[in-house]
Structure formats: C-alpha cells, structure tokens
Amino acid sequence: MSFYEDLVMQTQMNYSRYYGVYRAGKTPYALLEKPALPYEEQIHRLAREIDEAECILVGGASGLSAAGGGDFYYEDNASYRKYFGKYAEKYHFNGAFDGMMRPWDSREEFWGYLATFLHTTQTAEIREPYRDLDKLLKGKDFFVLTTNQDTQFIKLYPEEKVTEIQGDHRFFQCAGCCTDETWDAVKPVNEMIKAMGEGTAVPAELIPKCPYCGGEAFPWVRGYGNFLQGKKYEEQYEKVSHYVLEHKDKKILFLELGVGRLTPMFIQEPFWNLTLSFPKARYIAVNNQYDFLPKDIEEKGMVIVEDIAKVLKDAAEWSE
Secondary structure, eight states, X not given: OOHHHHHHHHHHHHHHHTHHHHHTTOOSSOBOOOOOOOHHHHHHHHHHHHHXXXXXXEEEOHHHHHHTTOOOSSSOSHHHHHHHHHHHHXXXXXXXXXXXXXXXXXXXXXXXXXXXXXXXXXXXXXXXHHHHHXXXXXXXXXXXXXXXXXXXXXXXXOGGGEEETTEEEEXXXXXXXXXXXXXXXXXXXXXXXXXXXXXXXXXXXXXXXXXXXXXXXXXEXXXXXXXXXXXXXXXXXXXXXXXXXHHTTSOEEEEEEOOXXXXXXXXXXXXXXXXXXXXXXXXXXXXXXXXXXXXXXXXXXXXXXXXXXXXXXXXXXXXX
C-alpha cells in the first residue's frame, strides 16, 4: 500500500468511528474559533502563499466543479435540465446522481441515461474556476489530487500531473471485475448518443460489454457499482505518494478546493495531517459552506468561506 493510500485508510477509520458527526455536517477535530480576516486580505494571502510556495499539492473536489456550472449532480436545477432535460421531464429525478440510484425498466433505458451523463462530462469545456486556478499555478511546481471524475483536470494537465483516486468518466471496466483492464469509454458513448437521438434508450447491441467475460461494462468510477481497485487505481495513489514524499521537506502548500462532508477522508483530513507533520507545510482551503481549520494548524493555515469561482478569479486577477 502506498503512502497516501495508507493515510486515506487511517482517516476512513476515523470517519467510521465518528460517522454521526460527519453526517451532521461537522467534524470531530477541534477547530479554530477566531474571526476571519477581511475578504481582500484573504485573497492577498492566498495569492502570496501560492507565490511563495516551493511546491503545491492541489486537492480538487466536487465544490470546484459545481462553482463552474457542474452543479447538476444533487438537484433538479437549471444545469440538470440543460443536460438531462428529457429524463427530467420523464422521470423527475432530483439531479444526475438520483437517476443513477433509481430502478430502470430496461438496460437500454438505463444506458441511455448513463451515456447522457458520461457525454455531458466528457465533452464539457474547461470550466472557468479551473482556468483561473491554472493562471495561479502558472510557472509553479504543482501536482493535482482530485476526487472528481468529470475529466476537468485531465483536460488541462498531462496524466503524470494528476491523480484521480475516484475514477474517470473516460474509461470503462468490467462490471464484474473479471479483468484488471480498463478501456476507452469516449467512442462508445459517442456512438450511443448518436444512435439514441431524441429518444431515451440506446439500442441493445450498443450496451458496452466486457471483451473478456461478455458481461456488461461499467464506467471506471466509484459510487455506482463494483469499482475496480486494481493496477490503474494503485497507480493513482503511487503518483501522489511520490510527489508528497519527494517534496515533504520543502515549503509545500496544500490547497484544498471544494471538499464537502461526504468524502473528507480523501483530501481534507490527509491535508490536515500532512500540514501538521511537515515542518514547512502550509494549508489553505476554499469552501462556500464550511469553515473548518483545526486548532493544531492554526498558525499554518487559513480557510476562505466564499464562492470558489469568485475566490479563484479574484486571486488570479490580483496576481497579474
């Protein structure tokens, strides 16, 4: 098991132990209780910390994509209607994830919905918060760790600079995990979308199959089924582990963006632990809801509670 994966496993045990606390939208850690700096000072400090850091580990979570318009996952809003309109009218799902959890009359209809979901993220343009973050990172030594599966970071940066520990919408796996291989999902999804047209179901012959056992394929993503934690998965953890250990004695900034309460064990809590452990480490989080800064790292960290898109844009403009 790699260094960072072991750290995640430890924080997952903590999550299980205090599940009720997390479910209530809180944290079991003792938090700093001090008034925040004025917003302008926070932006200046963010830009300065990025500029002065020798290296940066970005932790990008769902709030980052939501801030740029990728907010169709949990509610029936304008974004959901834009991309999933025909399913919203027919089934009245409360967001994209809701549709993944409902029973379907046929696999053809389910795959019509799933292909729509994957096509939406595969073909989405790079969202503005990501572009502003890219401006802030320009010329820096950085690495990206993300729990997002929506391919936004991988559209900006090469594979070797990004770790995707929750999977990636560009790949299929065997739903039964009969093989350790993953394969391209982009072309099959395009074919399903074209064949479906204005309908809501794909032809049965286009439902992706595993080339080894003949069973259904499934996106290589955690959350909906039997997520394949094989070679590709381990490679993701090895990449981020290598970066962290290689830079542990440098002035490293852990930059957390948009972590919610469902998965604090992948980015937030490991970042807290590493900030406390590494002598020159710094920590900054941007979150539109949660002001969580442990007392143990109060001298090394800051939380900006504000819209992520606004923060990154303001910081990028101030840095120009």
